[in-house]
Amino acid sequence: MLKRNYTYTPYAVPKNWAWAILPFLFYAVLGAAQQAPVVNTSVDTTSIKIGEQIKFKVSVETDTTAQVIFPEGQTFSPLETVEAFKTDTTRKADRMILQKIYALTQFDSGSYILPVQRIEIDGKGYFTDSLRVEVATVEVDTVTKEIYDIKPLIPVEKNMANIPFYVWVILGSLLMIGIVLWYFFRRKPLSEEEQQAMLPPYDRALQELKKLENSKYLIQEEYKKYYSELTDIVRSYLEEDVHISALESTTDQLITKLELMKDAGELKIEDETIQQFKQILYTADLVKFARSKPEMSKAEEDRKSIEHIVIKTKEAIPEPTEEELMEQAAYKEVLRKKALKKRWVQAGVATAAIVLLSLVATVFYYGIDNVRNSLIYQPSKKLLEGEWVSSSYGYPPIDISAPDVLLRQEVELSAEEMNVVRNKQVFSFYNPENLFGVGTSSVILAEPTEPDYQKSIDKALKEFADKGARNIITKQEEFSSVSGVPGVKVYGSATFPGDSENERIKSKYAIILFGGKGFQQQVILSWEEGDPYAEQIIERIINSIDVKTQV
Structure with missing residues (x-):
């Protein structure tokens, strides 16, 4: 009987099999490592009453090595950011989940659009969806609830520090004039000679x-x-x-x-x-x-x-006749008027001398320019010395300090703009008394492309021309914000129509632009040429401009 010998190898495989499956394992691991980040957003409610808060939650699932930057500041305008809570991080294998909650509110009733937000992950932007929020008024129960009387006024000590200089000059002059008039027209006791003469x-x-x-x-x-x-x-x-x-x-x-x-x-x-x-x-x-x-x-x-x-x-x-008595009365009246006129002349001369000496002393102490600008009403001086407002406007935000709050403007996009602009927010302030204006605009483009600065400049100059500007002179130079963000500054002069038909007012302007892929920020300033206070205002505004160039 022929006996056969068998050798059993349970895991025997061809020698080149491991090298054959190695590429598949590599691509599987690489695919898992490069899995795209996932961004989710949610709100606890879309309908609130005035002053109530919305909890807006942003969740980002990404690699543990990824760098994530959440929005900061007032980027949810027109809703106000009450608080941005700390980021909560949860790890899951080689992935992590970041959660950021924002408390938002609004103090005016109406329907508002919560704007898109940009989450930056490893330098790349991921946008959230916009959301409509309804803000309702608070109904006041005037039937079942007791209505209390208005609280009485509380007297406070008046602050004398903000009284303008020219007010003090006027009050001082009136006081001195009053003293002079009292001196010349007061009823003083008559001397013996005066009594005898009467x-x-x-x-x-x-x-x-x-x-x-x-x-x-x-x-x-x-x-x-x-x-x-x-x-x-x-x-x-x-x-x-x-x-x-x-x-x-x-x-x-x-x-x-x-x-x-x-x-x-x-x-x-x-x-x-x-x-x-x-x-x-x-x-x-x-x-x-x-x-x-x-x-x-x-x-x-x-x-x-x-x-x-x-x-x-x-x-x-x-005995004198009636005619003679009348002549005597008329003569006495003439004498009285002459005496009164003499007193008025003396009082006028004394008052003019006091005012002149006071003015000379004031000019000597404060300087002729300060006195002239204080006595003459200067709307620019009032703006410069008033209480300034520092705020963030639009999205992407523009931080700026101005003499007053910039108000949101209703924006209607043209047919051409609708094709390239996704969102546009405009804020402005204008004082017609001194032709001073400041405005900001923040634009999110429909595509992540670089903004066309020249096109924006041409559009702004065209708006100047539509308002009657002539002889527009333009210069251009590089510009840097407070934090060092590079931009472009276009500035120059032009003549604008005045109050009368043939009047032309020479003014200056400045257009400052920033931007990046998918967005653009712009600041426009205008003021009357030769106004020293307006120049100081513009310099202060320009030195306060700062922007965030990443949406």
């Missing part, structure tokens, strides 16, 4: 004669002064009450005038009184011009006689 001529003459009686002229033998004052008193009385030119007349001329008035019936005085007055005047002439020295008793007697003559003359004057 008396009627008759009473004043008697009072002056009494004063002469108590003088020391006769004791000191000053007869000339005594008789000069005596005759001046009576002559002044005759001139004011009898209305004859007595002060400039000689003795004979004065006596002749009195006699003529007596004969005409204008002065009912006796001849004896006239002769007595004539004799006293002759005595006074001798004392004044011939240095005669009468007896003291004679001098005292002459004063008494003059007092008697004044009384007789007053009695001899006929």
Whole structure:
């Protein structure tokens, strides 16, 4: 019997079999390692009330070695980002799952579009879907709920630090003018001389004669002064009450005038009184011009006689007619107006001098430019010194500081733009008082291509021309944001139409552009040329511009 020997090898395989399956194993592992990232988003609700929050969750599944960057800042506009929670990381074999939750809200009712967000994974962008969110108003129950009264006003201490300089100048000037007017028009007590001057001529003459009686002229033998004052008193009385030119007349001329008035019936005085007055005047002439020295008793007697003559003359004057009284009243009114006008002139001169000195001192201390710009209303100065607003606008965001909040503008895309633009957000602020304007625009392109800067510049200049700009001069240079992001700056000047038909206002402008694949950011500035405060505003705005160039 033939016996056969068999050798059993249970795992025997051809020698080249392992090398044959090795490429398949390599590609399987490589395929698993290069599996594409998966981005999922979800929200807890799409309908909220004013002030309530939405939880927007972003989940990214990718390799453990991948670098993932989530959106930061106010990229969910028009919704506001309340809080961005920390990223939660979960590992699963050679993969990891990253979860990021954002708390969003809105304080105005309406229907809002939650914009697309860009998640960057290893330098490549992955976009989320947009989402519509409804924000409803909060109904107030005025039937079953008790309505409380409005709380009373709480007094607060007024802040005096922000009062403009020109207000202080005006208040100081008004205070000084008030002091001057009070000084010139105040009712001060009259002096003895002023009180005596206010008396009627008759009473004043008697009072002056009494004063002469108590003088020391006769004791000191000053007869000339005594008789000069005596005759001046009576002559002044005759001139004011009898209305004859007595002060400039000689003795004979004065006596002749009195006699003529007596004969005409204008002065009912006796001849004896006239002769007595004539004799006293002759005595006074001798004392004044011939240095005669009468007896003291004679001098005292002459004063008494003059007092008697004044009384007789007053009695001899006929009662004034109504026409004469009116003339006297008109004359007094003229005198009053002259005195008042004199006071106003004095007050005006004093006020002008005070204001001029104050202005000179202010110019010397603050400088002529500061004083001129403070006294003259400068809307640009008000913007520069007011409270500035720093915020982020649009998506991709543009960070900028401006004198006021930039307001969102409704944007209607043209047919040409609809083919290349996926989303466009525009914000702007404009002050017509000084032709100052600042605006931003953020554009997401439909395709991940580089933006055409020249096309955007031409469009902006065309909008200037459509608004009436002429003589547009353009220059271009490189620009860098605060964080060093490179961009392009186009600037120059142009003339814009003014208020009147033929008026042209020379202004300046600047267009600053940034961008990358799939997006573009733009800042447009305009201001009046020659406005130093506007120049400072523009410089401050430009120095604050910063952008994120990765969507």
